[in-house]
Amino acid sequence: MSINLTTPEAQIRENRLSSITGYKGSIKDLATQAGGCSLKSGERGFTQTTACSLGCAQGQLVLIKDAAVVGHSAIGCGSDTIQSNINNRRGQFSRELEYTNINYINTNMTEEATVFGGAAKLREGIREAYRRFNPKVIFVTTSCVSGIIGENISGILEGLAEEIPVPLVPVHCEGFRSKLWASGFDAAFHAILTYIVKPAEKKNPNLINIINFSGIGRKEVVRLLGRLGLVPQFLVQFTTVDQLSKISEAAATLSFCGTLGSYLASGLEEHFGVPYIKSLQPHGIAGINSWLRELGKVLGREEEVEKLIEEETAAIASELEELREKLNGKRVVIGMGPSFSQNYTRLLQELALEVVWAASWHFDQRHDYGEIPATILDLAKNEKDIPACVSELQVHEINNLLRQLKPDLFVCRHPGMAIWSAKLGIPTIFINDEYQSFGYQGLINFGNRVADTLANPTFVQYLASKIKLPYTNWWLEQDAFTFLGEAPPKKKERITKAVV
Ligand code: SF4
Known part of the structure; x- marks a missing residue:
């Protein structure tokens, strides 16, 4: 079995799925190497900030309506919850729910807690979460600090079991454990599978x-x-x-x-x-x-499914053809997580756009059920190969790449990346809603958004004319993957100065 629910924590993606965060090549090469189990992650000699798995774990758990999350970390590790609360409000708006804030407490581990242990703060945080939110479950997320000092989270939670009458669930998502923030999804889901989900008493076939x-x-x-x-x-x-x-x-x-x-x-x-x-x-x-x-x-x-597909496809056929004519041959660069990157590489081609580069922030060589992702195998079947990279959300690589490729459009799924392409004067689409191009009508809606974005690039062009990038000319003339190699260069300080 690949999912082991007898352990307190999910194995990280690097070990479980042979996931990588550094690569430059092509879609076909990625698929071939994943099949041959020969793909190794490239190491960077220079990196900028990226995301961490704690944010992904908390982002899922704080939006469970009647749960509470206690983050056992330095206060800065809780900063992602500001975005989670925005997501919470957006979700409540779309569901016509009453506006509330997320149920989150941070234990604010300071220097003293780091040296002498944070057990007292964690107990206090859990008691306060129960008093304030009256939740059905309390998730306790770990962090680099609690992990490095070896805080006995499970022992502390067991000690509170009689006092707090709801499940107290540890979520092991220390940022340093994995270079892949998606490991945080797995940590959250491991906790849900282990502590919350019960065997079915009856099945619902619909x-x-x-x-x-x-x-x-x-x-x-x-x-x-x-x-x-x-x-x-x-x-x-x-x-x-x-x-x-x-x-x-x-x-x-x-x-x-x-x-x-x-x-x-x-x-x-x-x-x-x-x-x-x-x-x-x-x-x-x-x-x-x-x-x-x-x-x-x-x-x-x-x-029934074949009939549905036939009717839905026919309903959009003429609009799709018009869009394909309008968008034909426009050059696009993609930068997203691996699944979205591969799926959007396919769908942008359905709109007759030319994908000139597909960047993903990591790459899973297989899924948990043991197979290579169907999306990359599907793309690899095409006659045309597409240049691709695995770029760990590294802004300096993508900035450099975009300047050199000069695409008509950049499509991405992370706002921190979208702003940089806009500053370069490149029309940019940020896919915030995962249903943006869902199904048949979604493809038409998204195609129209692409057409609108391409029709009026004035804003990004004006932005680019007023903004000075923080990168040196030296860096912008280099190959975008200069720092991606087998081993980090020795003199990191000099490289840092040269890039920004
Ligand atoms: S858990 Fe670690 S990597 Fe994540 S925000 Fe906190 S200190 Fe940074």
Whole structure:
């Protein structure tokens, strides 16, 4: 079994999925090397800041409606929760819920707690979380500081078990454990699978788990699956603890993102008998067709699915053709997490755009069910190969690359990256909502957004004319992957000065 629920923590992605954070080459080469198990991560001699797994774990858990999270860390590690609260408000707005803040307490580990231990602060934080939020479960997220000093989190939680009458759940997501922030998703889902999900008392043949992020644009999923008589259940943000405990009752699990869904969906399949639909993700036509067909196979509903696909495809055919003519040959660079990067590389080509470079922030050589991601294998089948890199959200690499490639458009999924391409004067689309290009109508909506963005680049051009980049001319004339090699250079200080 690949998902081991007898251990207190999820194994990190580097060890579990042979994931990498440094690479330059092409899509076909990535797929070939992943198949041959020969791919090794390149090391950088210079890096800028990136994200950490604690933020990803907390980002999922604080949006479970009646849970609370106690972050046992320095206060700065809790800064991501500001964004989580924004996501919370957006999600509440889209669901017409009353506005509330997330249930989060940070123990504010200081120098004293680092030297003498933070057990007292953690106990105080848990008591305060219970008093203030009256939650159904309290998750305790770990951090670099609590990990480095070897804080006995499990022992502290066991000691409070009689006093606090709700499950106290450790979530091991110390930033230093993994270079992949996506390991934080796995840490959160490991905690949910281990402490929250219960074996199904009865199965619901029409209930489908959908693993997604904030689920803002979920109405189209409800409509499409509703045509098959199926009811989607969106996980894990905005669920309750009680709902989560019963997700084993579903007939199948679909995921919007192979990176996000791998651990939870595979864990549900291995330990609770809920089939995971292993397909492309539902962005664009090939993606949604694959998603629905694999679901149809598992549920024995192939004929209904084929009819649905035929009708939905016909409904957008003429609009899609018009868009393809309008966008034909425009050059695009992509920068996203691996699953979105691979799925958008495919769907942008469905809109007749030319993908000139596909960057992803990491690359999983396989998913938790043991196979190479279907998305990269699908892209590798195409005649045309596409240059690609694995870039760990390194702004200096992407900035340099964009200046040299001069694409018509940059499509990304992280706001911290979007601002840099805009400063370079490159029209940029930031995919905040994961449903942006969901299914048939979503592809048309997204295509129209691309057309609008390309039609009016005035704002980014004005921005570029007023902004001086922090990078030296020397760096901008180098190959974008100068610092990506087998081993770090010896004199890091000199390199740092030369780049910025
Ligand atoms: S857990 Fe570690 S890497 Fe993550 S924010 Fe805190 S100190 Fe930084």
